[in-house]
Amino acid sequence: MERIRAIPDQTIRRACAFAGLGIAATMLALSFDVVLAFRVGAVLTTFLLVALLYLSHRAPRYDVRRTELWWVVGRSIPLSRERVQALLGGVLRERYLWHADRAAGVAILFWLLAFFLWVGRMLRGAPVAT
Numbered sequence: 438m439e440r441i442r443a444i445p446d447q448t449i450r451r452a453c454a455f456a457g458l459g460i461a462a463t464m465l466a467l468s469f470d471v472v473l474a475f476r477v478g479a480v481l482t483t484f485l486l487v488a489l490l491y492l493s494h495r496a497p498r499y500d501v502r503r504t505e506l507w508w509v510v511g512r513s514i515p516l517s518r519e520r521v522q523a524l525l526g527g528v529l530r531e532r533y534l535w536h537a538d539r540a541a542g543v544a545i546l547f548w549l550l551a552f553f554l555w556v557g558r559m560l561r562g563a564p565v566a567t
Contacts, residue, residue, distance in 0.1 A: 441525070444509045445532040449489075453536060456485050472554045479547035486540040493533030497526035504529065 460481045467474040501507045506525055514521050 441506070441510055441528050442532060444506050445504075445529050448505050449532055449536050453485065453489075453540070456481075460485070472551055472558060475547050475551035475554060479544055479551055482540060482544040482547055486537055486544055489533050489537035489540055493530045493537060496529040496533055497523070499526065499529075501525040501529070 460478055463481065464474040464478040467477055501522055504525070506529065514524070516524070
């Protein structure tokens with residue numbers, strides 16, 4: 438069972454790493470305004486969270502024969518097609534939700550940092566863009 442969980446973890450983490458690289462590059466490009474950079478990072482991480490939630494919602498009904506998990510372990514499971522679909526779809530859903538939970542934590546952190554940096558800018562009396 439651990440191997441069945443490890444394969445989707447690798448796939449999802451690879452996709453999240455590429456998304457994180459894009460988010461980090463965008464935030465770096467906007468680093469001239471730190472509040473704006475964290476706001477954009479928060480919005481993009483929230484989009485990543487929504488994408489992971491959508492994928493977790495559709496995972497039990499999505500044909501697992503079109504996934505990397507099927508190619509690595511699914512073909513060797515000696516169960517009927519319906520049972521393999523239920524097993525692998527449930528594992529994919531669980532792993533998507535686990536990663537969505539982590540993305541939500543990062544998004545909340547970015548939102549809080551953006552808010553506190555904005556409040557700090559307001560208290561210093563610096564001009565605030567809306």
